[in-house]
Amino acid sequence: MQRRTFLAASTAMAATTALPALAQQTGANSLSQPWTGRFGGVPPFDKVKVADFKPGLEAAMAQELAEIDAIANNPAPPTFENTIAAMERSGRAGDRVGLMYSIWGGTLSTPEVRAVEKEMEPKLSVHSDKILQNEKLFKRIEAVYEARDKAELTPEQQRLTWVRWNSFVRSGAKLTPQAKARIGKINEELAGLFTTFNQNLLADETDYVLYLTADDVKSLPADVRDAAAAAAKEKGKDGQFAILNTRSSMDPFLTYSDRRDLREKVWRTYYSRGDNGDAHDNNAGIKQILKLRAERAKLLGYPTHAHWRVENAMAKTPENTMDLMMRVWPSAIERVHQEVAEMQAVADKEGAQENGKAIKIAPWDYRYYAEKVRGARYDLDMNSVKPYLQLDKLREGMHWAAGQLYGFEFIPVTGLPVQHPDVTVWEVKRAGQHVGLWYFDPYARTGKRSGAWMNAYRTQEKFDGKITTIVSNNANFVKGAPGQPVLVSWDDGVTMFHEFGHALHGLNSDVVYPGVSGTRVARDYVEFPSQLNENWLPTPEVLNKFAVHYQTGKPIPPELVAKIKKAHTFRQGFDVTEYLSSALIDMKLHLAGDADIDPRAFEKDELAKLGMPAELPMRHRTPQFGHIFAGDGYSAGYYSYLWSEVLDHDAFEAFEEAGGAYDKATAKRLHDKIMSVGNTVDPADQYRAFRGRDPDVKAYLRSKGFPT
Numbered sequence: 001m002q003r004r005t006f007l008a009a010s011t012a013m014a015a016t017t018a019l020p021a022l023a024q025q026t027g028a029n030s031l032s033q034p035w036t037g038r039f040g041g042v043p044p045f046d047k048v049k050v051a052d053f054k055p056g057l058e059a060a061m062a063q064e065l066a067e068i069d070a071i072a073n074n075p076a077p078p079t080f081e082n083t084i085a086a087m088e089r090s091g092r093a094g095d096r097v098g099l100m101y102s103i104w105g106g107t108l109s110t111p112e113v114r115a116v117e118k119e120m121e122p123k124l125s126v127h128s129d130k131i132l133q134n135e136k137l138f139k140r141i142e143a144v145y146e147a148r149d150k151a152e153l154t155p156e157q158q159r160l161t162w163v164r165w166n167s168f169v170r171s172g173a174k175l176t177p178q179a180k181a182r183i184g185k186i187n188e189e190l191a192g193l194f195t196t197f198n199q200n201l202l203a204d205e206t207d208y209v210l211y212l213t214a215d216d217v218k219s220l221p222a223d224v225r226d227a228a229a230a231a232a233k234e235k236g237k238d239g240q241f242a243i244l245n246t247r248s249s250m251d252p253f254l255t256y257s258d259r260r261d262l263r264e265k266v267w268r269t270y271y272s273r274g275d276n277g278d279a280h281d282n283n284a285g286i287k288q289i290l291k292l293r294a295e296r297a298k299l300l301g302y303p304t305h306a307h308w309r310v311e312n313a314m315a316k317t318p319e320n321t322m323d324l325m326m327r328v329w330p331s332a333i334e335r336v337h338q339e340v341a342e343m344q345a346v347a348d349k350e351g352a353q354e355n356g357k358a359i360k361i362a363p364w365d366y367r368y369y370a371e372k373v374r375g376a377r378y379d380l381d382m383n384s385v386k387p388y389l390q391l392d393k394l395r396e397g398m399h400w401a402a403g404q405l406y407g408f409e410f411i412p413v414t415g416l417p418v419q420h421p422d423v424t425v426w427e428v429k430r431a432g433q434h435v436g437l438w439y440f441d442p443y444a445r446t447g448k449r450s451g452a453w454m455n456a457y458r459t460q461e462k463f464d465g466k467i468t469t470i471v472s473n474n475a476n477f478v479k480g481a482p483g484q485p486v487l488v489s490w491d492d493g494v495t496m497f498h499e500f501g502h503a504l505h506g507l508n509s510d511v512v513y514p515g516v517s518g519t520r521v522a523r524d525y526v527e528f529p530s531q532l533n534e535n536w537l538p539t540p541e542v543l544n545k546f547a548v549h550y551q552t553g554k555p556i557p558p559e560l561v562a563k564i565k566k567a568h569t570f571r572q573g574f575d576v577t578e579y580l581s582s583a584l585i586d587m588k589l590h591l592a593g594d595a596d597i598d599p600r601a602f603e604k605d606e607l608a609k610l611g612m613p614a615e616l617p618m619r620h621r622t623p624q625f626g627h628i629f630a631g632d633g634y635s636a637g638y639y640s641y642l643w644s645e646v647l648d649h650d651a652f653e654a655f656e657e658a659g660g661a662y663d664k665a666t667a668k669r670l671h672d673k674i675m676s677v678g679n680t681v682d683p684a685d686q687y688r689a690f691r692g693r694d695p696d697v698k699a700y701l702r703s704k705g706f707p708t
């Protein structure tokens, strides 16, 4: 996943007409000031007070509106420089305050932070609409856009002009004042609903904790048990074992616990998040969100929200996304049926029973019996891999691989302010030159949202002097006992490489304007560099050097690596179906127009129509689908992972065809045509320039072991 600050690229505003007097009057504070210190300034995490967010945001919004008015009311005829470039300079104070506000919301949330979010999210939405619906400003943008061929603009300037013009048109710039006002109202209401959705989810993840005894957890591997003990201790229940209601806690428990009753309990609790009929239930909010989105799409002239969302992505139409998904779906569920049959055979052979009856594989059995099949068929116990996967070593490994591919060097930096003592900072250099900074915030803690993501604290640009990027990777690894190395699962290792791929997309950026820099690309393209980067974890070069046993220091045995490779297509039925069912429901919900939707019934009916196997759930059930209901970002966009993955496998085959994962010429082409160009070139053109042709789905199907 990849995350943006709220004043995102679409409305990136900045500061030519710096207005310090106004800023002081309206209560600007240290959070909105230009960053100071080394590396062209660094985020002032040590100066953040939650009480400063509200006045800081309000002052920054006022400042930005003044900057925008100055651009819109400029008496000179509109040019790229006095309109588009001027907009690139505006809103910088808001970017700075907004960044801190979003980091606190995502990684250090408290009741105080949540109260500020409740109040400010709708206001920020109104603010963004004020800019996007500024008539005079749009007239100027349109004039520059229409004259773009005659004005001797560079290709990047033309592209940026299109990006700006397109985002204004898509926000309703051409509509009547009444329609614009209604869209503004809808956006404001949605912003409030998104915040509530997110806070409900966070509450259900935080509030439901299962405390177990030593006897209950004796079948768990030692490190999973230790993590559960540490989590209980943190919650004041020393001597017990806490299974948190998060994916990183649920997943290993369901994989290894031989207590079927407890597996069912943990499963039900996790997949009921946001769906408990209590104060944190999300169903009513979802209904409203879908209605409002449908109404907005209609006003903007699109049949449905899905059409509106996908139009400016690489896929262009919802039909293209459905075609791709339905091309893969039958193979995925067919594979699930095979996997279930194999697991049932294991359970039968073991004589597994409940209440005196032979068990039938249920969703809370899938991970557990799949692990047994893996052990039997591939002689591979993923838990035997874990002692070789130390968090710190894997981090070194991904740094090393980035060195091979892009010439980067990572140097630890101390003494910079960070938002939490767990965060470490690294300077990134290439050929001795400073490229940027990389912040790493690896551990779960109370108030941090679940999952893993990348955040760009500052994007690369060079139109008013060179500004280097600052990126971060954030995850929820469970911190081990003090002094013990943190061992992670293979999947966690893949996730690390994934998020680092987003960071590399930001670090490689070499463009002129921030609005088209780094990861500010189409939603279904942004996951391509990150998913591509996952391919370097299983290379022997990384494994032999960095997958070393935490006690003996010996590299992972070649036999074990061979087994991992052999088991590569294992459980793909589960993984692909779990994901695709979510992506399909997302698209169907947003293709349904303004139909009156009961989320629970809709999910059930549509899954039945798709032939969803009963033995597994969607990866994100509707009431907990933060990607699509905690914001607009991934709505009608969860398909993006598949879209990007098709590119990823097809692109990695280019390395294999050229002789291997570290082929220098292919790496250079990847850098030149994709990693460095941000959104200055249309994604389909970027891909063709790299691959010499359009993407082909066959590489993806091969990678899953599905028929092509």
Ligand SMILES: [Zn+2]
Binding pocket: 001, 002, 498, 499, 502, 527, 530
């Ligand atoms: Zn991602």
